[in-house]
Amino acid sequence: MLSVDTLSKTYPGEAGPTAVLKGVSFGLDDGDTMALQGESGSGKSTLLHLIGGLDRADSGRIVIGEDEVTALDDRGRARLRRDSVGIVFQQFNLIPSLTVADNLAFQARLAGRRDTDWDARLTERLGLADHGKKYPEQLSGGQQQRVAIGRALAAKPRLVLADEPTGNLDEDTGERVLDLMLDLVRETGATLLMVTHSAQLAARMNRRLYLERGALSG
Numbered sequence: 717m718l719s720v721d722t723l724s725k726t727y728p729g730e731a732g733p734t735a736v737l738k739g740v741s742f743g744l745d746d747g748d749t750m751a752l753q754g755e756s757g758s759g760k761s762t763l764l765h766l767i768g769g770l771d772r773a774d775s776g777r778i779v780i781g782e783d784e785v786t787a788l789d790d791r792g793r794a795r796l797r798r799d800s801v802g803i804v805f806q807q808f809n810l811i812p813s814l815t816v817a818d819n820l821a822f823q824a825r826l827a828g829r830r831d832t833d834w835d836a837r838l839t840e841r842l843g844l845a846d847h848g849k850k851y852p853e854q855l856s857g858g859q860q861q862r863v864a865i866g867r868a869l870a871a872k873p874r875l876v877l878a879d880e881p882t883g884n885l886d887e888d889t890g891e892r893v894l895d896l897m898l899d900l901v902r903e904t905g906a907t908l909l910m911v912t913h914s915a916q917l918a919a920r921m922n923r924r925l926y927l928e929r930g931a932l933s934g
């Protein structure tokens with residue numbers, strides 16, 4: 717469902733251009749859960765951003781389902797993010813002026829795929845049933861991250877991209893949040909690509925890849 721083929725990305729820099737990704741290739745099948753690991757600065761976030769259409773590659777090809785991400789214009793990539801991809805960042809990126817319930821439903825509403833039964837189940841499973849009318853600032857970090865996960869999953873995306881989703885949480889909370897996310901991702905049959913520094917969390921995915929000096933091993 718995801719195919720990445722000889723993807724390259726170079727950033728301009730004061731000391732000259734830096735090649736961050738040098739011909740990265742891999743594929744994911746429907747329902748795969750994959751941990752993406754590598755040292756700080758190895759290009760993990762860059763790779764996720766390119767796949768999610770948040771940034772453009774210099775060369776190479778990314779295909780999600782029927783969509784060739786690398787051939788889409790800005791509008792096409794925005795549509796793909798709205799319709800097929802759920803993204804969870806380390807910073808929760810919730811909308812402070814919306815309630816928890818409205819944050820959770822936000823992306824599904826944009827995609828025209830609001831499913832109130834699924835919203836209710838997500839809310840229950842994520843332990844947010846008593847918090848729907850609160851605002852993000854009234855929640856703990858772990859609760860906010862659960863809202864961000866709920867928002868990403870509410871539209872039932874085919875692909876979930878998560879960038880250190882538990883990096884801001886203590887280890888126990890992080891593990892619980894990840895467990896929930898894995899359960900919910902598996903329930904929807906989505907494919908998960910997750911950046912993590914934690915070997916323990918990576919061990920719970922069915923595949924692992926390691927990014928080193930712009931290339932993958934694993």
Ligand SMILES: Nc1ncnc2c1ncn2[C@@H]1O[C@H](COP(=O)(O)OP(=O)(O)OP(=O)(O)O)[C@@H](O)[C@H]1O
Nearest residue numbers: 727728734736754755756757758759760761762763
């Ligand atoms: N917009 C940008 N402009 C210039 N350089 C950038 C930009 N974004 C990232 N870089 C550089 O590209 C390299 C890879 O960054 P990236 O954030 O992808 O790494 P990472 O593996 O996700 O790191 P971390 O684990 O610390 O989050 C780094 O050297 C970074 O400084």
